[in-house]
Amino acid sequence: MSVRVRFAPSPTGFLHIGGLRTAFYNYLFARHNNGKFILRIEDTDQARFVEDAEQDIIKSLEWAGMTIDEGPGKGGDFGPYRQSERKDLYHKYAEQLIESGAAYYAFDTVEEIDEMRERLEKSGNPSPKYDSITRQSMKNSLTLSKDEVERRLEAGDEYVVRLKVPRRETVKFEDEIRDIVSFDTAGLDDQVLLKSDGMPTYHLANVVDDHTMEITHVIRGEEWLSSAPKHILLYQAFGWEPPVMAHLPLIMSPSGGKLSKRKAESEGIPVNTKDYISGNYEPEALMNFLAYLGWSPGDDSEIHDLKELCNLFTLDRVSKGGAVFNYKKLMWYNENYIRKTPAEDLEPRVKDLALKLGYNIKSDEYLTTVVELLHERVSKVDEFVSMGAFFFEAPKSYDENALKKWKDDSPGLVKAYKAKIEDLPENEFEAATLKSKLEEVITENEVGFGKLMMPLRIAVTGQGFGPDLFPAMELIGKNEVLERIDKALNEL
């Protein structure tokens, strides 16, 4: 049977970085096995539904380099791919379960259940909320007479359909990543399958869809592991063969715990995929990094492109423990990808960014040189226009840290240097000459190279770091450089 996997997010917000990784593992697995990668939108929670979320998910996957084989907007033989459009199916299967005795109608209101829960907790017997005893005291088709149930249904009373979880049974299954996992049904609630608004819960919809869509492998986050036995029970109740399960380790925050929106942001980690898009991260770098967060190919390699990752990825090499998001390593990947990218591919992107900031770009050649000078120094594309801002406009302020290098003798040295270069003809205002002039000044004044170098850099760029200064000055041009030196001399 050919491999079919799905990424099944619920459209309750922007695609989270953890969701992106889950999608990616599914994608890699599909491609590795020549299978299909399916997107299914699990929009069964009306209350948390977010209008733009689906588009955000699709855009994010596309940006990350994943192509969807079947899904909303894409089509496929197993649609529709939005659960809200498959309501009839779930009802049909829920009824089937009721007929076979595997599920039942329940008429208790949310309030009544809360009350029951509270009472149980106070009685010091907090654990099973719906064991066979409790359930008998509640209003459902297990305890009510057939006529009464009939009457309530016809009267339009609100009801849910619950799975009748068998008691004192062990549910065992083999997880591709965790081996045998087993649960005792005593700890399982009689899960709601159909909500009173007529929508299915995740559990029903998920099982019905995975089966009807012929999903072969369910690869999802570890937060689903505890629900897996419920799903297994459902497959059994339907008489269906469950798909292979694989529960992925969670991505953790550096301070511990699941990488939540709040935590991530307070730690400076972008949490939504769209933040990586707008933050100008390299998708290949992010995906390479994400692939290695909970998986490794087993050798010492670190850098792989999408195609290689597809070739290398197998579930048996996924690790079990949670993986802490390491932002610095992400940046290392990003840097790597930028260096590998040819300058001419970077140029249009840098141009866009510069234009967005309202910078005036003298010429394409000018931009080419800017990119070349900074190529080995930036770790993210937007740094071409931040670290390299001085290529486009005179420094508006001077970096505080760098200013420590502006000493008492700095103005004198800078003045001396200015005197040496101000009479240079335009066509001799080039890197080698500028450098030799600087050498003259330092020997004449018997000071170290850095004594003049740093102040000069500060004057021209406003920073204490950056690209090779002499070619940079050459590019910026004589008039501008002299103006900047004057400005610094006046202000510092």
Added chain:
RNA sequence: GCCGCGUUCGUCUAGGGGUCUAGGACGCCGCCCUUUCACGGCGGUAGCACGGGUUCAAAUCCCGUACGCGGUACCA
């Protein structure tokens, strides 16, 4: 509380009884290159959670403990 899952350098990981005085990567530190900033090169720092077994031999297998994480909804 209960249930489940996990635990190798600060972090991501390799390792599946002897080849482990535990390998790689990020980070950090140092040196070299560069009379500037980086890149790069070289080197260093640092880890098998703990306690019991099993075995001639355990990071590797078993059992406990601790700790972490997840779940415990008419949310996914």
